[in-house]
Amino acid sequence: MNSGAHSTEFAALLDRLSRRAPLAPTPLPDETAAIIRQVDECADAPREFEVSARRAGVEVVRLSSDELCGVLVDLAKSMLASSAWISPNALSLLEAGRQDLANSLATAGCTLGTMPEDHARFAADLGVTLVRAAIVETGSLLVEAGAGEERGTSLIPAVHAAIVPASRIVPDLVDAFDLIASRPLASALTLITGPSKTADIEGVLVTGVHGPGRVIALIVLDA
Amino acid sequence: MSSRAFRQRVSAAIADLPVIQAVHEATVRKVEQRRDAMAELRNSEELRSLAAQIKQHTLDHLADHLRQFVAAVEAAGGVVHFAPSPADARAVICDIAARERCRLAVKGKSMTSEEIHLNDALAAIGIRTVETDLGEFIVQLDHDAPSHIVTPIIHKNRRQIAASMRRELGCEYTEDPTELTKIARRYLRDVFRRCDLGITGVNFGIAESGTLCICTNEGNGRMTTTRPRVHVALMGIEKLIPRLADLPVFLKLLARSSTGQPLTVYTTMITGPRRGSDRDGPQQLHVVLLDAERSALLGGPYAEVLRCIRCGACLNACPVYRNIGGHAYASVYPGPIGSLVTPLLHGRGAHSDLPRASSLCGACEAACPVRINIPELLIRLRNDTGEANSWSKRLGMRVWRWLMLSQNRYAWAQRMMRIAPAKRDGDGWTIAGRGPLAAWTGSRDLPPAPPKSFRDLWREGLRDE
Numbered sequence: 001m002n003s004g005a006h007s008t009e010f011a012a013l014l015d016r017l018s019r020r021a022p023l024a025p026t027p028l029p030d031e032t033a034a035i036i037r038q039v040d041e042c043a044d045a046p047r048e049f050e051v052s053a054r055r056a057g058v059e060v061v062r063l064s065s066d067e068l069c070g071v072l073v074d075l076a077k078s079m080l081a082s083s084a085w086i087s088p089n090a091l092s093l094l095e096a097g098r099q100d101l102a103n104s105l106a107t108a109g110c111t112l113g114t115m116p117e118d119h120a121r122f123a124a125d126l127g128v129t130l131v132r133a134a135i136v137e138t139g140s141l142l143v144e145a146g147a148g149e150e151r152g153t154s155l156i157p158a159v160h161a162a163i164v165p166a167s168r169i170v171p172d173l174v175d176a177f178d179l180i181a182s183r184p185l186a187s188a189l190t191l192i193t194g195p196s197k198t199a200d201i202e203g204v205l206v207t208g209v210h211g212p213g214r215v216i217a218l219i220v221l222d223a
Numbered sequence: 224m225s226s227r228a229f230r231q232r233v234s235a236a237i238a239d240l241p242v243i244q245a246v247h248e249a250t251v252r253k254v255e256q257r258r259d260a261m262a263e264l265r266n267s268e269e270l271r272s273l274a275a276q277i278k279q280h281t282l283d284h285l286a287d288h289l290r291q292f293v294a295a296v297e298a299a300g301g302v303v304h305f306a307p308s309p310a311d312a313r314a315v316i317c318d319i320a321a322r323e324r325c326r327l328a329v330k331g332k333s334m335t336s337e338e339i340h341l342n343d344a345l346a347a348i349g350i351r352t353v354e355t356d357l358g359e360f361i362v363q364l365d366h367d368a369p370s371h372i373v374t375p376i377i378h379k380n381r382r383q384i385a386a387s388m389r390r391e392l393g394c395e396y397t398e399d400p401t402e403l404t405k406i407a408r409r410y411l412r413d414v415f416r417r418c419d420l421g422i423t424g425v426n427f428g429i430a431e432s433g434t435l436c437i438c439t440n441e442g443n444g445r446m447t448t449t450r451p452r453v454h455v456a457l458m459g460i461e462k463l464i465p466r467l468a469d470l471p472v473f474l475k476l477l478a479r480s481s482t483g484q485p486l487t488v489y490t491t492m493i494t495g496p497r498r499g500s501d502r503d504g505p506q507q508l509h510v511v512l513l514d515a516e517r518s519a520l521l522g523g524p525y526a527e528v529l530r531c532i533r534c535g536a537c538l539n540a541c542p543v544y545r546n547i548g549g550h551a552y553a554s555v556y557p558g559p560i561g562s563l564v565t566p567l568l569h570g571r572g573a574h575s576d577l578p579r580a581s582s583l584c585g586a587c588e589a590a591c592p593v594r595i596n597i598p599e600l601l602i603r604l605r606n607d608t609g610e611a612n613s614w615s616k617r618l619g620m621r622v623w624r625w626l627m628l629s630q631n632r633y634a635w636a637q638r639m640m641r642i643a644p645a646k647r648d649g650d651g652w653t654i655a656g657r658g659p660l661a662a663w664t665g666s667r668d669l670p671p672a673p674p675k676s677f678r679d680l681w682r683e684g685l686r687d688e
Binding site: 004146147172174181193198202208209 | 245248252264265266270276277280283284285286289297302304305306307314315355356357358361374380381384401404407408411412432440443445446449450460468469470471472475482484485486488489491492494495496497498500501503504518521522
């Protein structure tokens, strides 16, 4: 069966649709950003992002870049993580080298993977990513797949720690989409707004269905 | 579906009190959550108008946008298929699955896949399909059908769910929603490790970039587009929007209308399969464009139903849905929008009663994020598809008209009402009229006539007060 988008059936559909187009078609509105925008600008973006992220169920830590390594090790310790999956992008932001971090984690009984094999992806307790942007309006994190970042790092482990450089915090969803459009689209972009959740059973809220049940935003104030 | 079958289903649904109570509580809660979430927006009315306009524009120029979308998906490395009918869509997807030697399919939540009854078709060629949205997973365990397009098991309580999970998965019996979710998570993790085919719906297809936007709360949409080596996205041809910059309009409305969230937890935007520098994600992306009678609606009086973004707000707002639940509609799409879409897409004759399952109160239109004029379209569809009225109804209406046109006849009728024999319920409402009245009260309540009419009270001195 020829089912492709270049089949005669599809050509016939397009032809039928063109013939049936209304005489006075609805125009596409331009300059819509002003209507869509809810948050104009932020006097203190990290603080305002913290408020909305917490509202979405995200834990927030504010820190400086030299504290990042220690905070991650402490986190791994506190959750008794045996395996951390840290994306190459996130690692590039750490002042400590890969070996230093691996050593520190090892003292906490945790192994470090940056590009794990498949079985290790499911064994990881903690996933660490570097976000492309963070949005004040909704408390969302924008993660992008591509060189240095996998789709699974922010999805498969039970805890997701997202490194948010303060300079990447934008006011509105509209601004995030401007950023997205500013360079070629990655194969997968995801807006993450809180921990994975469901209310399918009697409307009772349960977190951690398929994605992480805990999401932690590490806002790096000097990055 | 005959009128009689529909009425029997409605009567059975109303009689199932625990289910109706659960549906009622859940829908009332969602209406409140929606109201609060919309109130957070500076200009929700303006946003709704904008969303309606963008969708209507897309439909009015659908051929252009489809052409652009196909070119963009192909440029990103995806393959586009066209399915004129549900049977074609099943054949296309089975063909892909067989050619790629897939054995285990995972499905993200997709109403369109329900519409084409995909799982049975895949099973027939030896492919097991596992639903991964928690609600749909439980529906699948029970061989049941979803009763709400957003919350599929709105009609089930935790005891029923606990019993099903124990029966089908052999786990410990627990009624705790957190524990039940954990059990499902563990079971589905194993499935996600081994699956080789991922099937999703599409919330929005971006014409200019070929991007597929998929919104979920649990992460089933992400897992399904991350783990398998082949991803098949099934979408109706009406799901397009023109530009990436239009997406925030719909994102700001979709989750608010649906569950009262500002955004769903995960908003995933997929453009093509995995690239050279990606280390995970499917190696193949197939987009299946489904027509299934949609194109026949374009350019006609019902075209605006295709603006629907399947948020479910009209179901929650509808007093009829709240009182009969989703299964009574016997259709993939229940509620007010389902009462339009089902007869329009799946045959008017068979579903001619659905447009009558509405009190035309307008709550659906007021809740619709893309301003579909549901009540007006329901009336139009009633006129277009209804069987001719029966002789008894025509006679009844004639008598009614005759009574209403004279003051004396009206007053006489009121006196008759007071002495007419009728069975009353606890509140004094007539629940079963006798004789010709029975046809009317079969599905409606009739309030009893008060002991004295307004005219009587007026004569007795109300005038002087």
